[in-house]
Amino acid sequence: MSTLMISNARVGNDPTPTTLYVENGRFVHALSRDSSLGEHLDLEGRLLLPGLIETHIHLDKACIMQRCQLQAGTLAEAVQQTRAAKAEFTEEDVYQRGATVLDKAIMQGTSYMRTHVELDPQIGLIGFDAIKRLQADYAWAITLEICVFPQEGLLNNPGTEALLRHGLENGATVLGGCPYTDSDPLGQIERLFELAVEYDCDLDFHLDFDLNPQGMTIDHVARCTERHGWGGRVTVGHATKLSALPMEDLMSLGVRLAEVGVQVTCLPSTDLFLTGREHFHNKPRGLAPLAHLHGCGVTCSLSTNNIGNPFTPYGDASLVRQANLFANVSQLGTGPELLQCLAWVSSESARLLRLTDYGLDAGCQADFIVFDAPSPAAVIAEISAPLMGYKRGIRTFERPQGRLLRTR
16 A cells, blocks of 8 residues: 655645645545555645646647748648648657657646547548557556547548547547538537537537637537537637627627536637737737636636647647746736636646546545745746656656855
8 A cells, every 4th residue: 555645735825834645646634544654755845736737738749840841820831731741740750759748748747638639531540549659658647638639620521530430439538629620610510519429528629719700610619518418528729719809798608608518728829829920010919818708607728739830839848837828918917816827727627627536635636746936826927847746646757956056
């Protein structure tokens, strides 16, 4: 029976150090009488938080910038350049690039990740098979959830549905969508809902990815969610059109999304890089307004999306950095606002992914990270890096603190 006692830990905003106990990979109120103490971790007053959660990332097409020609910096160019690069992907290539990102994510405190994997007749199962290997090989440090989706279209791309079905029957647990690449966007949404009901899986759409408020498809997602009773199991990512709505329209839509159970993920780095390029003066920020949606009762999250490709040419897999970027651009700076940004990469993300054993309470899986920070809000404000992390009560990484070397 593996045990861990964590002493002198600060939890939340409580300045009083506390002691936590872990037994067989889960937090417990106290260690069993018949257990012998395994590891003792003295945090010396440092801050302890649950592991962070990445709700939307693409491991299969990460780290390919050197294979692409970036010129316009638009969404259309990113899709075209990635499609061309994808023709040369091999399973081992996808595996190695994905592993590079997972190594970074683990070191940045991520303990759970939903990754989107493209399936289409061009790529076949190359990316899917590589990500399944990563899922197994990295289970010691991160829980990887696979979402299969049709990046190149579904109804206009024969053979894609059969591949999606194969994915769902062989380890994928979420079905994604990309209506804006389909000849019939609303038809793709409807077909994906039918498949989700058939396979009893959650849905996660790439949706409404520009700054023109016209032609929004999120309303159709809401209608389908209500029709199929899929509330709490449907997420839309990007949704940058929401930032172009007048306040009254946004709040009305936010109430509607909350009522039917459609969730929203903002991807700050990608959305800032790709949108608004046609503007020179008064350039719009173009991020989904999570604070207002949250106020309407919508479950929201922040995530990375892409690292090192034409959609996002940079990134270090730090969710803390993404939360800070969103806070900065969205002008969220008070303690409660920064705490909310932290929640969008932790507790709210857990709600979005329907994780039932997330947190620091007894019974929760002992996935946690440690910071040398005065408060949870300061983690976001200062873009703090975690000093160490644990998965199911076992240490997965550590980062030595830097120190000044004074010469006099």
